[in-house]
Amino acid sequence: MNSTSATQFDADATEALRARAGEYLEGAHDGRGLRMGLVCSRFNGAITTRLLSSALESLAECGVDRGDISIAWVPGAFEIPLLALAYADATRPYDAVIALGAVIRGDTSHYEIVSGECARGLQDVQLSTRVPVVFGVLTTESVDQALERSLPDHTNKGREAALTALEMVSVIRQGSLAI
Numbered sequence: 266m267n268s269t270s271a272t273q274f275d276a277d278a279t280e281a282l283r284a285r286a287g288e289y290l291e292g293a294h295d296g297r298g299l300r301m302g303l304v305c306s307r308f309n310g311a312i313t314t315r316l317l318s319s320a321l322e323s324l325a326e327c328g329v330d331r332g333d334i335s336i337a338w339v340p341g342a343f344e345i346p347l348l349a350l351a352y353a354d355a356t357r358p359y360d361a362v363i364a365l366g367a368v369i370r371g372d373t374s375h376y377e378i379v380s381g382e383c384a385r386g387l388q389d390v391q392l393s394t395r396v397p398v399v400f401g402v403l404t405t406e407s408v409d410q411a412l413e414r415s416l417p418d419h420t421n422k423g424r425e426a427a428l429t430a431l432e433m434v435s436v437i438r439q440g441s442l443a444i
Contacts, residue, residue, distance in 0.1 A: 290439045292432030296329035299434060301427075302352030302359035303334065306366030306402070308341040315415035316365045316401060316423030323427040335359070342366040342402050343379050346386025353396035361430035362390070365423055366402040367411045380404040397433035401426030 283289045301324060305313050317336070324334060337348045345364045352359045364387050368380040383402055391398035401423055405411045414422045436442070 288440050290436050290442065292434075292436035292439075294327045294428055294431045295435065296324055296327040296431050298333075299329055299360040299431070300333045300357075301329055301335070301430060302349070302362045303336045304345045304348040304352070304362060304364050305336060305338050306340070306342045306345060307338055309367035309369060309411065312367040312403065312411045312415050313365055315417065316367075316403070316421065316426070318423070319415075319417060319421035320363055320365065320401065320423035320427040323424045324431075327428070327431055329431075341379070342368050342383040345383055345402065346390055349387055349398050350390045350394070353390055353394040353398065358394070358396055360434045361397040361399065363399045363401055363423075363426045363430050365426065367415075368402060368404050369408055369411055370406050376404075395437075397430055397437065399426045399430045399433070 303317065303320060305317050307313070321334065325331070335352070337352070339345055339348055345366055349362045349364055352362045364383075366383070368376055368383070370376040380402070384400060387398045387400055387402075390396070403411050403414050403422060405414065414420070
């Protein structure tokens with residue numbers, strides 16, 4: 266995501282809003298006891314492995330036990346939703362699914378079809394199963410943009426996807442939303 270100081274979330278400003286609601290839910294990044302399924306595309310695998318590395322590092326930092334992490338590789342981004350559904354709909358479902366891949370624009374309409382159907386499929390999975398499915402699939406105009414979004418630092422989108430997954434599980438399990 267692109268964000269500037271003018272559009273970033275200001276946690277301090279929400280304190281006044283908190284007092285105006287009967288229930289105020291906010292997620293945390295505590296991963297202890299959570300099962301996480303990661304679906305990764307082999308296509309553009311040099312990018313995807315960088316996303317996966319940062320996601321795994323973030324999950325470990327947040328307390329997710331390595332024994333509670335499962336990684337499934339699929340050929341490309343188009344195939345990610347089916348494995349996401351398998352994780353979310355398993356006999357012992359995962360608490361969240363993180364989808365990682367990279368779709369880079371080329372000279373044909375293939376980019377629009379693959380990126381759009383992957384996003385739609387993942388949205389369908391989370392809405393039908395009520396298991397958070399995080400879209401960590403890069404959709405970029407160039408290889409350089411994909412490389413920039415997968416740098417091994419705090420800007421890595423795999424890291425962001427892992428933290429988003431933890432936060433979504435946390436907020437869904439709070440208050441009147443608890444399932």
